[in-house]
Amino acid sequence: MPKSKAFLETTILADSLLKIGSDSDAAKKAVRSYESTFLPVYAIKEFKAGPLLNVSYLHSKLLECKSYDDVLVALARNINHKYQVATCLRLIADLRKRILEESKSEGLDSRYRSLADADRVIYDRLVDETKLLVMKAWLRCETIADSIVDDLPCYVRAAPKVRRNGQYNLDPTTCKVDCCLAADLRSRKMELTKLVSVIKAQPPKRENISRQRVLHELAVRPSLKLKNKDCKALGDAVFALYCPADGDVLTTNISDIRPLTDALGKTTCSPAEVLGT
C-alpha cells in the first residue's frame, strides 16, 4: 500500500522526462498519484550525469557524424555487445523505414532539393529533437516534484549550456572537491552498518562492491573525505537513507533499492505497484 509521500529516484526522472510509451506514462501517473512528492538534489545530479548525458552525447554524436547512417555506424562500432546492437539497429532501421514512408510528400523534392531529402530530414529531426530534449528535460526536473529537497552545497545545479559548435556542455556533473554528504553520513553509523550487511548479501555486482566499500569506510573512518566517485558509488543507498520515514522511494529499480529500504524500516514502490498494474 503506497504512502502519501514519494521520494523520487533517478529512474523515475529518466522514465518521465526522456522516454515515451508505457514506462513513461506509468512513471508520470505514479508521481501524480501521491499527495506530495520530493525530489532530492542527489537524483538531479545522477540524472544529469547519467541519462541526460546520454541524450547530450547522442546530440554531439549526431553533430559530429553529420548523417543518420554515419551515426548508426559510429554507435555500433563503440559497442561490444553485438547481439543487443543488432536488435537495436534493426528497430531503428524499421522505424526509419516507417518514417520515410509516412513523410513522403509529393513535389517537395523538386522545390526544396536537399532540405526535402528523406535522409537529411530524418537526420535533422533527430538533431532538433535531441537538442530540445536535453533542455526540456532539465527544465521539467525543476517542476516534476512538489519540492526539491536535500540540497547538496558541494554540487552546483547549473543548467546545460550550448557550446559554439552546437554541442551541449552539461558541466558540472560532479561534486566540488569534498562531497558534503560525508559529514552527515558519518553521524549515521548504525544505518550505514545495516546497509553494509544488506549489500554483502546481494549479488556481487560491481556497483554493490564499490557501494559497500564506501559505506563501510564512512562507518569506520571518521576523517574520510568523500570524492565524487565515492559520492557516485553511494547511489541507491542515498535514497534509502534520505527518504522520509512516512514516504516511499518511488523507483523502477526495485530489486536494488528495496533491500536497502527494508533494512532501514522504510518502503520502496515501483510505478506498477503504485498504480496496481
Add this chain to the structure above:
Amino acid sequence: MLSSYPSSIGDTDVTTNATSAPRFEGLRKSFGASAIETETRASKVKYLQPTGSDTADETRSVSSQPILSGEPSSPLLTTGTSIEQVVDSPSIYFRSEPISDELRRAVQLLESSRTFISDAIRLLEDGEPLRSDELTMEFKHKLPELYCLRTISESFGIVINAIGNAMENRRGAALDKSELHALNDILSSLLREPAMTFERAVRVVMDFEDAGFVVESHVTTAFLDLVEIFGEEFRQEFAGINAEV
C-alpha cells in the same frame, strides 16, 4: 475542401495593392535602379507555387506575391533579389517588407494551418467531430513542407518537428477541443516569432506538451535505448570528446 469553410487570416487584415505600389516605387528610389532587378525569376516562381491542398487564399497570395529586393540586415532577408509585379497579397505581415521566400512561404502555410485548426475547433463545437478531424488531417499534410522551411531558424525546425512528432504519436486519434486550442496556440507563437530564441522555443513546446501531446519520436527513444544499454562505454568516449573541445 477548405473553400467550403470561411477562411480567416488570423488576427491580421488583408490589404490591397493600393498602398503597395507606391511603397515599391519608394524602394526603387531608395535602392536605385541597379539595386532592384526586374527580371522574372522562374525558379522562385516555381518554388512558390502552392500544392494542390493549399487554400484559395494561399493560391492567390503565392501566385501574386512580389519578390522584393533583399537587405542584408538579417539572416532572414537574404534570398529575394527582384521585383516581378505588384499585386494584392493576403500575406500582409511582410507585404511591403523585403523578406526571404522561405519566410513568406512559411507564413502562408502557418496562416492556412491556423485557419484549418480554427475551423476544426468551430466544427467540433458545432458537433461535427468527423469534419473537424478531417481538417486536422488537412493540416497534417502541411507539416512536411513546413519542416522543409527549417532554414528560417533553428527554433522553427524544432517547433515544427515537435508538432510533427505529436501528431504522429496520436496514431490517428482525433484531437479534442483543448488539444486543438493548444495546437492553435503553438502555431500562433510560430507565426508571431518564426525566428524565436531557442529558450523561447523550448517553453513554447513545453506549453504544447502540457496539453497532453508527446513530442518525442520513437526513433530518438530507440537511439537512446541503444545509448543507455552501453552507457558506460559511451560516457568514456564522451569524456574524450569533451576533453578535445
